Amino acid sequence: MASQEIETLASALARLPGLGPRSARRAVLHLVKKRETALPALLDALLSVQDTLEECRICGNVDTQDPCGICSDPRRDAKSICVVEDVADLWALDRAKLFSGTFHVLGGRLSALDGVRPEDLAIPGLLARVEAGVDEVVLAMNATLEGQTTAHYLAERLEDFPVRITQLAHGLPVGGELDYLDEGTLAQALRARRPLG
Amino acid sequence: MASQEIETLASALARLPGLGPRSARRAVLHLVKKRETALPALLDALLSVQDTLEECRICGNVDTQDPCGICSDPRRDAKSICVVEDVADLWALDRAKLFSGTFHVLGGRLSALDGVRPEDLAIPGLLARVEAGVDEVVLAMNATLEGQTTAHYLAERLEDFPVRITQLAHGLPVGGELDYLDEGTLAQALRARRPLG
Numbered sequence: 001m002a003s004q005e006i007e008t009l010a011s012a013l014a015r016l017p018g019l020g021p022r023s024a025r026r027a028v029l030h031l032v033k034k035r036e037t038a039l040p041a042l043l044d045a046l047l048s049v050q051d052t053l054e055e056c057r058i059c060g061n062v063d064t065q066d067p068c069g070i071c072s073d074p075r076r077d078a079k080s081i082c083v084v085e086d087v088a089d090l091w092a093l094d095r096a097k098l099f100s101g102t103f104h105v106l107g108g109r110l111s112a113l114d115g116v117r118p119e120d121l122a123i124p125g126l127l128a129r130v131e132a133g134v135d136e137v138v139l140a141m142n143a144t145l146e147g148q149t150t151a152h153y154l155a156e157r158l159e160d161f162p163v164r165i166t167q168l169a170h171g172l173p174v175g176g177e178l179d180y181l182d183e184g185t186l187a188q189a190l191r192a193r194r195p196l197g
Numbered sequence: 198m199a200s201q202e203i204e205t206l207a208s209a210l211a212r213l214p215g216l217g218p219r220s221a222r223r224a225v226l227h228l229v230k231k232r233e234t235a236l237p238a239l240l241d242a243l244l245s246v247q248d249t250l251e252e253c254r255i256c257g258n259v260d261t262q263d264p265c266g267i268c269s270d271p272r273r274d275a276k277s278i279c280v281v282e283d284v285a286d287l288w289a290l291d292r293a294k295l296f297s298g299t300f301h302v303l304g305g306r307l308s309a310l311d312g313v314r315p316e317d318l319a320i321p322g323l324l325a326r327v328e329a330g331v332d333e334v335v336l337a338m339n340a341t342l343e344g345q346t347t348a349h350y351l352a353e354r355l356e357d358f359p360v361r362i363t364q365l366a367h368g369l370p371v372g373g374e375l376d377y378l379d380e381g382t383l384a385q386a387l388r389a390r391r392p393l394g
Contacts, residue, residue, distance in 0.1 A: 003260050003261040003262070003266055005242070005245045005246045005249060005261050006246060006260070006261070008242045008245070009239075009242035009243060009245075009246050012235075012238050012239040012242040013213075013239065013242075015235060015238075016210075016216075016224040016227055016228070016235075016239075017220070017223050017224060017227050018215070018216060018220035018223060018224060019213075019215060019216065019224070023214070023215035025285075025288070026214050026215060026285070026376075027213040027214060027215060027216070029284060029285050029288070030213055030214050031213070031243075031246075032246075032250060032259045032284070033259075033284070035246075035247065035250050038209075038212060038213075039243065039246075039247055040247070041209045041212075042206075042209040042210065042213075042243065043240070043243050043244065043247060045202070045205045045206035045209040045210075046206060046209075046228075046236065046239065046240050046243065047240065048202045048205070048206075049202045049203060049206050049228075049229075049232075049236075050232065050236055050237070050240060052202060053229060053232050062229045062230075063200050063203070064200040064202050064203070065200070069200055087226060087229070087230070088222075088223070088226050091222065091226070179223075
Protein backbone atom coordinates (compact mmCIF):
# COMPACT_ATOMS: atom_id res chain seq x y z
CA MET A 1 0.00 0.00 0.00
CA ALA A 2 1.40 3.30 -0.99
CA SER A 3 1.11 5.99 1.63
CA GLN A 4 1.80 6.03 5.32
CA GLU A 5 -1.63 7.54 6.06
CA ILE A 6 -3.42 4.64 4.39
CA GLU A 7 -1.24 2.10 6.22
CA THR A 8 -2.03 3.80 9.51
CA LEU A 9 -5.76 3.65 8.81
CA ALA A 10 -5.48 -0.03 7.91
CA SER A 11 -3.74 -0.88 11.14
CA ALA A 12 -6.20 1.19 13.20
CA LEU A 13 -9.06 -0.75 11.62
CA ALA A 14 -7.25 -4.07 12.03
CA ARG A 15 -7.30 -3.58 15.79
CA LEU A 16 -11.11 -3.68 15.85
CA PRO A 17 -12.49 -7.04 16.97
CA GLY A 18 -13.67 -9.05 13.98
CA LEU A 19 -11.32 -7.38 11.49
CA GLY A 20 -7.93 -8.90 10.68
CA PRO A 21 -5.18 -7.28 8.60
CA ARG A 22 -6.64 -8.51 5.32
CA SER A 23 -10.25 -7.53 5.97
CA ALA A 24 -9.00 -4.20 7.35
CA ARG A 25 -7.33 -3.55 4.00
CA ARG A 26 -10.58 -4.33 2.22
CA ALA A 27 -12.37 -1.96 4.58
CA VAL A 28 -9.80 0.75 3.83
CA LEU A 29 -10.30 0.20 0.13
CA HIS A 30 -14.06 0.47 0.59
CA LEU A 31 -13.59 3.74 2.48
CA VAL A 32 -11.13 5.00 -0.11
CA LYS A 33 -13.52 4.22 -2.95
CA LYS A 34 -16.50 5.70 -1.12
CA ARG A 35 -14.52 8.66 0.17
CA GLU A 36 -17.42 10.97 -0.69
CA THR A 37 -20.03 8.98 1.25
CA ALA A 38 -18.92 6.14 3.55
CA LEU A 39 -15.76 7.84 4.79
CA PRO A 40 -17.41 11.09 5.97
CA ALA A 41 -20.32 9.11 7.43
CA LEU A 42 -17.97 7.01 9.55
CA LEU A 43 -15.94 10.08 10.49
CA ASP A 44 -18.99 12.05 11.58
CA ALA A 45 -20.29 9.10 13.59
CA LEU A 46 -16.95 8.73 15.38
CA LEU A 47 -16.64 12.46 16.00
CA SER A 48 -20.13 12.79 17.42
CA VAL A 49 -19.46 9.90 19.76
CA GLN A 50 -15.91 10.80 20.75
CA ASP A 51 -16.30 13.74 23.07
CA THR A 52 -19.77 12.98 24.32
CA LEU A 53 -19.21 9.48 25.70
CA GLU A 54 -19.52 9.26 29.44
CA GLU A 55 -19.89 6.54 32.00
CA CYS A 56 -23.24 6.78 33.75
CA ARG A 57 -22.58 7.64 37.39
CA ILE A 58 -25.59 5.56 38.44
CA CYS A 59 -25.34 2.30 36.49
CA GLY A 60 -21.98 2.32 34.69
CA ASN A 61 -23.52 2.23 31.22
CA VAL A 62 -21.61 4.15 28.54
CA ASP A 63 -23.74 6.75 26.82
CA THR A 64 -23.65 10.26 25.42
CA GLN A 65 -25.28 11.57 28.59
CA ASP A 66 -24.77 11.12 32.32
CA PRO A 67 -27.04 9.81 33.85
CA CYS A 68 -27.49 7.56 30.82
CA GLY A 69 -30.61 7.39 28.67
CA ILE A 70 -31.91 4.38 30.60
CA CYS A 71 -31.37 5.80 34.10
CA SER A 72 -32.90 9.15 33.13
CA ASP A 73 -35.93 7.59 31.41
CA PRO A 74 -38.97 8.20 33.69
CA ARG A 75 -40.81 5.23 32.15
CA ARG A 76 -38.15 2.90 33.51
CA ASP A 77 -38.76 1.23 36.86
CA ALA A 78 -35.83 2.40 38.99
CA LYS A 79 -36.96 -0.01 41.74
CA SER A 80 -35.89 -2.94 39.60
CA ILE A 81 -32.20 -3.40 38.84
CA CYS A 82 -30.75 -5.88 36.40
CA VAL A 83 -27.08 -6.50 37.26
CA VAL A 84 -24.83 -7.40 34.33
CA GLU A 85 -21.14 -8.07 33.98
CA ASP A 86 -20.45 -5.77 31.10
CA VAL A 87 -21.83 -2.90 29.01
CA ALA A 88 -22.15 -5.36 26.11
CA ASP A 89 -24.57 -7.44 28.21
CA LEU A 90 -26.58 -4.36 29.09
CA TRP A 91 -26.88 -3.48 25.41
CA ALA A 92 -27.84 -7.05 24.51
CA LEU A 93 -30.66 -7.07 27.09
CA ASP A 94 -31.73 -3.55 26.19
CA ARG A 95 -31.88 -4.35 22.48
CA ALA A 96 -34.26 -7.20 23.24
CA LYS A 97 -36.59 -4.64 24.92
CA LEU A 98 -37.64 -7.19 27.54
CA PHE A 99 -36.70 -5.48 30.77
CA SER A 100 -38.40 -2.27 31.83
CA GLY A 101 -36.23 -1.66 34.91
CA THR A 102 -32.76 -0.17 35.11
CA PHE A 103 -29.34 -1.78 34.94
CA HIS A 104 -26.13 -1.98 36.90
CA VAL A 105 -22.83 -2.77 35.20
CA LEU A 106 -20.33 -4.62 37.41
CA GLY A 107 -17.45 -4.11 35.00
CA GLY A 108 -16.43 -7.78 35.04
CA ARG A 109 -16.94 -10.97 37.02
CA LEU A 110 -15.08 -12.51 39.93
CA SER A 111 -12.21 -14.55 38.62
CA ALA A 112 -9.43 -16.24 40.54
CA LEU A 113 -7.66 -16.88 37.24
CA ASP A 114 -7.68 -13.25 36.12
CA GLY A 115 -7.21 -11.95 39.66
CA VAL A 116 -10.55 -10.09 39.69
CA ARG A 117 -11.68 -9.59 43.31
CA PRO A 118 -14.92 -8.12 44.68
CA GLU A 119 -13.24 -4.74 45.20
CA ASP A 120 -12.51 -4.60 41.46
CA LEU A 121 -16.22 -4.62 40.62
CA ALA A 122 -18.82 -1.85 40.94
CA ILE A 123 -20.43 -3.51 43.99
CA PRO A 124 -20.49 -0.52 46.41
CA GLY A 125 -22.61 1.47 43.93
CA LEU A 126 -25.02 -1.44 43.65
CA LEU A 127 -25.32 -1.81 47.44
CA ALA A 128 -25.94 1.94 47.77
CA ARG A 129 -28.71 1.77 45.20
CA VAL A 130 -30.30 -1.25 46.90
CA GLU A 131 -30.01 0.46 50.29
CA ALA A 132 -31.84 3.51 48.91
CA GLY A 133 -34.79 1.21 48.23
CA VAL A 134 -35.17 -1.34 45.47
CA ASP A 135 -37.83 -4.01 44.98
CA GLU A 136 -35.94 -6.50 42.86
CA VAL A 137 -32.40 -7.27 41.80
CA VAL A 138 -32.09 -9.51 38.75
CA LEU A 139 -28.68 -11.16 38.62
CA ALA A 140 -28.03 -11.43 34.87
CA MET A 141 -24.52 -12.84 34.89
CA ASN A 142 -23.23 -14.97 32.06
CA ALA A 143 -23.97 -18.70 32.48
CA THR A 144 -20.29 -19.40 33.02
CA LEU A 145 -18.65 -20.71 36.16
CA GLU A 146 -17.24 -17.27 36.95
CA GLY A 147 -20.53 -15.55 36.17
CA GLN A 148 -22.45 -17.87 38.47
CA THR A 149 -19.82 -17.49 41.21
CA THR A 150 -20.28 -13.74 40.93
CA ALA A 151 -24.07 -14.13 41.13
CA HIS A 152 -23.81 -16.20 44.31
CA TYR A 153 -21.38 -13.74 45.84
CA LEU A 154 -23.75 -10.85 45.10
CA ALA A 155 -26.73 -12.80 46.47
CA GLU A 156 -24.83 -13.23 49.74
CA ARG A 157 -23.94 -9.55 49.90
CA LEU A 158 -27.59 -8.63 49.26
CA GLU A 159 -29.29 -11.12 51.57
CA ASP A 160 -29.70 -8.66 54.46
CA PHE A 161 -31.60 -6.16 52.32
CA PRO A 162 -35.39 -6.37 51.97
CA VAL A 163 -35.14 -7.03 48.25
CA ARG A 164 -36.27 -9.82 45.97
CA ILE A 165 -33.21 -11.41 44.36
CA THR A 166 -33.73 -13.30 41.15
CA GLN A 167 -31.51 -14.68 38.48
CA LEU A 168 -32.02 -15.38 34.81
CA ALA A 169 -33.70 -18.73 34.20
CA HIS A 170 -31.54 -21.47 32.88
CA GLY A 171 -32.74 -21.13 29.40
CA LEU A 172 -29.20 -19.89 28.87
CA PRO A 173 -27.05 -22.56 27.27
CA VAL A 174 -24.26 -23.54 29.66
CA GLY A 175 -21.05 -21.73 28.78
CA GLY A 176 -22.93 -19.17 26.69
CA GLU A 177 -22.39 -15.44 26.89
CA LEU A 178 -25.28 -12.97 26.89
CA ASP A 179 -24.07 -10.83 24.05
CA TYR A 180 -24.06 -13.80 21.66
CA LEU A 181 -27.56 -15.08 22.41
CA ASP A 182 -30.62 -14.66 20.24
CA GLU A 183 -33.46 -12.58 21.63
CA GLY A 184 -35.76 -15.59 21.93
CA THR A 185 -33.43 -17.28 24.38
CA LEU A 186 -32.94 -14.02 26.26
CA ALA A 187 -36.71 -13.57 26.45
CA GLN A 188 -37.25 -17.07 27.84
CA ALA A 189 -34.49 -16.60 30.38
CA LEU A 190 -35.87 -13.24 31.55
CA ARG A 191 -39.49 -14.40 31.67
CA ALA A 192 -38.68 -17.53 33.72
CA ARG A 193 -36.37 -15.75 36.14
CA ARG A 194 -36.60 -17.32 39.61
CA PRO A 195 -35.54 -16.53 43.20
CA LEU A 196 -31.94 -17.40 43.98
CA GLY A 197 -31.30 -20.14 46.54
CA MET B 198 -28.19 0.39 22.51
CA ALA B 199 -28.93 3.62 24.20
CA SER B 200 -28.10 6.71 22.22
CA GLN B 201 -28.67 7.70 18.64
CA GLU B 202 -25.00 8.61 18.19
CA ILE B 203 -23.87 5.11 19.15
CA GLU B 204 -26.47 3.53 16.86
CA THR B 205 -25.27 5.72 14.00
CA LEU B 206 -21.67 4.67 14.58
CA ALA B 207 -22.71 1.00 14.66
CA SER B 208 -24.52 1.27 11.34
CA ALA B 209 -21.64 3.20 9.75
CA LEU B 210 -19.27 0.41 10.80
CA ALA B 211 -21.72 -2.30 9.71
CA ARG B 212 -21.46 -1.00 6.15
CA LEU B 213 -17.76 -1.87 5.98
CA PRO B 214 -17.07 -5.10 4.12
CA GLY B 215 -16.38 -7.93 6.58
CA LEU B 216 -18.39 -6.41 9.42
CA GLY B 217 -22.04 -7.35 9.94
CA PRO B 218 -24.45 -5.70 12.40
CA ARG B 219 -23.33 -7.90 15.30
CA SER B 220 -19.59 -7.54 14.80
CA ALA B 221 -20.12 -3.81 14.20
CA ARG B 222 -21.71 -3.59 17.66
CA ARG B 223 -18.71 -5.37 19.16
CA ALA B 224 -16.44 -2.95 17.32
CA VAL B 225 -18.44 -0.02 18.71
CA LEU B 226 -18.12 -1.44 22.20
CA HIS B 227 -14.39 -1.85 21.72
CA LEU B 228 -14.13 1.78 20.59
CA VAL B 229 -16.35 2.92 23.45
CA LYS B 230 -14.25 1.07 26.00
CA LYS B 231 -10.98 2.28 24.48
CA ARG B 232 -12.27 5.78 23.89
CA GLU B 233 -8.99 7.23 25.17
CA THR B 234 -6.79 5.20 22.81
CA ALA B 235 -8.40 3.22 19.97
CA LEU B 236 -11.13 5.76 19.19
CA PRO B 237 -8.83 8.79 18.72
CA ALA B 238 -6.34 6.61 16.79
CA LEU B 239 -9.01 5.55 14.31
CA LEU B 240 -10.37 9.09 14.11
CA ASP B 241 -6.96 10.60 13.41
CA ALA B 242 -6.23 7.95 10.78
CA LEU B 243 -9.54 8.67 9.03
CA LEU B 244 -9.07 12.42 9.26
CA SER B 245 -5.55 12.35 7.86
CA VAL B 246 -6.76 10.24 4.96
CA GLN B 247 -10.04 12.03 4.27
CA ASP B 248 -9.01 15.28 2.67
CA THR B 249 -5.75 14.11 1.18
CA LEU B 250 -7.00 11.20 -0.92
CA GLU B 251 -6.68 11.75 -4.63
CA GLU B 252 -6.83 9.65 -7.74
CA CYS B 253 -3.46 9.60 -9.48
CA ARG B 254 -3.86 11.35 -12.83
CA ILE B 255 -1.32 9.00 -14.37
CA CYS B 256 -2.23 5.51 -13.20
CA GLY B 257 -5.56 5.80 -11.36
CA ASN B 258 -4.15 4.63 -8.02
CA VAL B 259 -5.67 6.26 -4.95
CA ASP B 260 -3.10 7.94 -2.74
CA THR B 261 -2.51 10.99 -0.60
CA GLN B 262 -0.58 12.63 -3.44
CA ASP B 263 -1.13 13.13 -7.15
CA PRO B 264 0.86 11.76 -9.00
CA CYS B 265 0.80 8.84 -6.54
CA GLY B 266 3.79 7.59 -4.58
CA ILE B 267 4.48 4.90 -7.15
CA CYS B 268 4.31 7.13 -10.23
CA SER B 269 6.46 9.81 -8.59
CA ASP B 270 9.09 7.35 -7.34
CA PRO B 271 12.22 7.83 -9.51
CA ARG B 272 13.43 4.30 -8.69
CA ARG B 273 10.37 2.88 -10.46
CA ASP B 274 10.72 1.93 -14.10
CA ALA B 275 8.11 4.09 -15.87
CA LYS B 276 8.80 2.17 -19.11
CA SER B 277 7.13 -0.89 -17.63
CA ILE B 278 3.41 -0.75 -16.91
CA CYS B 279 1.43 -3.37 -15.04
CA VAL B 280 -2.25 -3.05 -15.94
CA VAL B 281 -4.70 -4.11 -13.22
CA GLU B 282 -8.47 -4.12 -12.94
CA ASP B 283 -8.74 -2.42 -9.60
CA VAL B 284 -6.88 -0.41 -6.96
CA ALA B 285 -7.09 -3.46 -4.69
CA ASP B 286 -5.10 -5.46 -7.24
CA LEU B 287 -2.48 -2.72 -7.47
CA TRP B 288 -2.10 -2.75 -3.70
CA ALA B 289 -1.88 -6.54 -3.62
CA LEU B 290 0.93 -6.56 -6.20
CA ASP B 291 2.65 -3.59 -4.59
CA ARG B 292 2.56 -5.22 -1.14
CA ALA B 293 4.35 -8.23 -2.57
CA LYS B 294 7.18 -5.88 -3.69
CA LEU B 295 7.78 -7.93 -6.84
CA PHE B 296 7.25 -5.40 -9.57
CA SER B 297 9.58 -2.45 -9.96
CA GLY B 298 7.63 -0.76 -12.76
CA THR B 299 4.50 1.38 -12.57
CA PHE B 300 0.84 0.48 -12.70
CA HIS B 301 -2.31 1.36 -14.57
CA VAL B 302 -5.74 0.89 -13.01
CA LEU B 303 -8.51 0.10 -15.51
CA GLY B 304 -11.29 0.61 -12.98
CA GLY B 305 -13.00 -2.70 -13.79
CA ARG B 306 -13.10 -5.40 -16.44
CA LEU B 307 -15.16 -5.88 -19.58
CA SER B 308 -18.41 -7.55 -18.69
CA ALA B 309 -21.43 -8.20 -20.88
CA LEU B 310 -23.35 -9.20 -17.75
CA ASP B 311 -22.64 -5.97 -15.86
CA GLY B 312 -22.76 -3.85 -19.02
CA VAL B 313 -19.12 -2.73 -18.72
CA ARG B 314 -17.85 -1.68 -22.15
CA PRO B 315 -14.35 -0.60 -23.26
CA GLU B 316 -15.31 3.08 -22.97
CA ASP B 317 -16.08 2.54 -19.27
CA LEU B 318 -12.46 1.60 -18.55
CA ALA B 319 -9.37 3.81 -18.31
CA ILE B 320 -8.05 2.58 -21.67
CA PRO B 321 -7.34 5.96 -23.37
CA GLY B 322 -4.95 6.89 -20.58
CA LEU B 323 -3.15 3.57 -21.00
CA LEU B 324 -2.86 4.01 -24.78
CA ALA B 325 -1.49 7.53 -24.29
CA ARG B 326 1.13 6.25 -21.87
CA VAL B 327 2.13 3.44 -24.26
CA GLU B 328 2.27 5.87 -27.18
CA ALA B 329 4.62 8.11 -25.20
CA GLY B 330 7.05 5.20 -25.10
CA VAL B 331 6.86 2.07 -22.99
CA ASP B 332 8.94 -1.11 -23.17
CA GLU B 333 6.55 -3.58 -21.59
CA VAL B 334 2.89 -3.83 -20.64
CA VAL B 335 2.08 -6.60 -18.15
CA LEU B 336 -1.60 -7.52 -18.31
CA ALA B 337 -2.36 -8.48 -14.71
CA MET B 338 -6.07 -9.15 -14.96
CA ASN B 339 -7.83 -11.57 -12.64
CA ALA B 340 -7.82 -15.17 -13.89
CA THR B 341 -11.56 -15.00 -14.48
CA LEU B 342 -13.35 -15.23 -17.81
CA GLU B 343 -14.04 -11.48 -17.77
CA GLY B 344 -10.49 -10.65 -16.70
CA GLN B 345 -9.02 -12.76 -19.51
CA THR B 346 -11.47 -11.27 -22.03
CA THR B 347 -10.28 -7.84 -20.95
CA ALA B 348 -6.63 -8.92 -21.32
CA HIS B 349 -7.22 -10.15 -24.87
CA TYR B 350 -9.10 -6.98 -25.76
CA LEU B 351 -6.22 -4.85 -24.47
CA ALA B 352 -3.66 -6.99 -26.29
CA GLU B 353 -5.52 -6.31 -29.54
CA ARG B 354 -5.66 -2.58 -28.86
CA LEU B 355 -1.93 -2.57 -28.12
CA GLU B 356 -0.69 -4.78 -30.96
CA ASP B 357 0.27 -1.88 -33.26
CA PHE B 358 2.57 -0.32 -30.66
CA PRO B 359 6.23 -1.36 -30.45
CA VAL B 360 5.77 -2.74 -26.95
CA ARG B 361 6.29 -6.14 -25.37
CA ILE B 362 2.94 -7.40 -24.07
CA THR B 363 3.01 -10.02 -21.36
CA GLN B 364 0.50 -11.51 -19.01
CA LEU B 365 0.80 -13.09 -15.59
CA ALA B 366 1.79 -16.75 -15.78
CA HIS B 367 -0.87 -19.27 -15.02
CA GLY B 368 0.31 -19.91 -11.59
CA LEU B 369 -2.95 -18.15 -10.77
CA PRO B 370 -5.63 -20.63 -9.79
CA VAL B 371 -8.52 -20.48 -12.26
CA GLY B 372 -11.33 -18.30 -10.95
CA GLY B 373 -9.07 -16.71 -8.36
CA GLU B 374 -8.83 -12.98 -7.72
CA LEU B 375 -5.51 -11.18 -7.21
CA ASP B 376 -6.36 -9.54 -3.95
CA TYR B 377 -6.98 -12.90 -2.27
CA LEU B 378 -3.78 -14.64 -3.34
CA ASP B 379 -0.75 -15.30 -1.19
CA GLU B 380 2.47 -13.55 -2.15
CA GLY B 381 4.15 -16.82 -3.13
CA THR B 382 1.59 -17.45 -5.86
CA LEU B 383 1.79 -13.81 -6.96
CA ALA B 384 5.58 -14.09 -7.11
CA GLN B 385 5.47 -17.24 -9.24
CA ALA B 386 2.93 -15.70 -11.58
CA LEU B 387 4.96 -12.52 -12.01
CA ARG B 388 8.28 -14.32 -12.45
CA ALA B 389 6.94 -16.70 -15.10
CA ARG B 390 5.07 -14.02 -17.08
CA ARG B 391 5.08 -14.82 -20.81
CA PRO B 392 4.28 -13.09 -24.11
CA LEU B 393 0.61 -13.06 -24.99
CA GLY B 394 -0.53 -15.01 -28.03
